[in-house]
Amino acid sequence: MKARPTIFWHRRDLRFPDNAGLYRALKAGGPVLPIFIFDQEILRKLEDPRDARVTFIHRSVTELAEAYRSMGSDLRVYYGKPLEVWAGIVKDLQPRAVYTNRDYEPYARERDGAVEALLEKAGATFHHYKDHLIFEGKEVQKNDGGPYTVYTPFWNKWRERLKSRMSTFEGKEISYYLKPYPNEKYAKNLLPVAKPGKIISLQEMGFEPARTDFPPTEVSRKLIQHYDETRDFPGTEGTSRLGVHFRHGTISIREKARRAQGLNETYLKELVWRDFYSNILQHFPYVVEGPFREEYAAIPWENNEDHFAAWCAGRTGVPLVDAGMRQLNATGYMHNRVRMIVASYLTKHLLINWQWGEHYFAKKLLDFELASNNGGWQWAASCGTDAQPYFRIFNYESQQKKFDPDFTYVKAWVPEFGTPEYPSEPLVEHKFGRERALEVYKKALAEAKRG
Ligand SMILES: Cc1cc2nc3c(=O)[nH]c(=O)nc-3n(C[C@H](O)[C@H](O)[C@H](O)COP(=O)(O)OP(=O)(O)OC[C@H]3O[C@@H](n4cnc5c(N)ncnc54)[C@H](O)[C@@H]3O)c2cc1C
Structure with a gap:
């Protein structure tokens, strides 16, 4: 009998390197089959068939699949309502465990709860990890235990927490919380796939390709160094334009925060606004x-x-x-x-x-x-x-x-x-x-x- 695979479910983390949940899945042994679901529940609400975000996601998923193929595996891509897709996966693949990274939006939490229940019934375990943020939920709290609702004390505590546990990386001392996950080390635990699967096209999902001049994932050192001087002037190229990549996880927040440290605190503070607002949503979903x-x-x-x-x-x-x-x-x-x-x-x-x-x-x-x-x-x-x-x-x-x-x-x-x-x-x-x-x-x- 074939070994029951472990599945890694990519959502807002469309990358292989430095991916927290994927690292845990690979390290647990495998074989790990990575998947992505084009979610009909979300897509049907988009009014514009040329919505550039769908093009961005499609392009990122295609690149991710190519990355897996270069490692002898593949990204299996589905299209449908997540619960129905998962019912099919459970039947076809009988996974042993499913790993993913946490998504804090109310819709995602409800969806994940339903998927977890479905998996449990099928005898599979569901594991989720923090990857999208540096600190989530209860990690940065007031001394009396409640959530912060004002940014500056949140930032002060955030920074304190960052320094509270140190580690080393490439011979340098860095915060444990910014340490990259060495996924490459465990790439051998990916499920070998000889024949790459098909990726549904934009047109098959009712969309048209939109503009593709998306911002690059790398920003010059100089821009970050001068960010506090340039960021407020809309007529200059003074900000990083990385928002779309943070949103879909085509870059790692840990990597960018690590680079910002020491280069420009103002930039790091902007990244922390992301954590702050996500924490607000987690604590006050209303x-x-x-x-x-x-x-x-x-x-x-x-x-x-x-x-x-x-x-x-x-x-x-x-x-x-x-x-x-x-x-x-x-x-x-x-x-x-x-x-x-x-x-x-x-x-x-x-x-x-x-x-x-x-x-x-x-x-x-x-x-x-x-x-x-x-x-x-x-x-x-x-x-x-x-x-x-x-x-x-x-x-x-x-x-x-x-x-x-x-x-x-x-x-x-x-x-x-x-x-x-x-x-x-x-x-x-x-x-x-x-x-x-x-x-x-x-x-x-x-x-x-x-x-
Ligand atoms: C009304 C309003 C709506 C906004 N909507 C969004 C949104 O939907 N998505 C979004 O990512 N940001 C939003 N922002 C925050 C901010 O405007 C954008 O993050 C930023 O302009 C993106 O450009 P950049 O990547 O060049 O940012 P940079 O200035 O280079 O900043 C780097 C990163 O830090 C984070 N960041 C910076 N400022 C903020 C902030 N105020 N709040 C949260 N994160 C921040 C973003 O991830 C950003 O990509 C909004 C701000 C306002 C006032």
């Missing part, structure tokens, strides 16, 4: 549905649909907002400073529910990550953890002067800027918008407090 500070649910949004359409299309008459939205629509990317400005304009000046903006970003961002997007939006609307106070409202004109003084970014995305074709007045002007937002927020919060 943020997916509504504000972290529940009293903010009382804000009577204007929700003017024409204003929303103008914001989406980059036709608000505020140059930075329009440039940002057009960059997003054209490339699936928007610079972080500009994300903050467009989100502030939508929620404060236009008084449109932050969730409308959140959903629009979720549809468009190549680096869309539920926890970070939700956190970013709640921050801008002042209803989240560690959010800016509601009375601090971005002045888009001073932001322009400070961060894009020569209009380099604006001109790159709004070619008609400075011509009579560009609106002479913004949809909602700063002074009026600011005062209205202050009044509406103040009143709603006071009423919510009175109950």
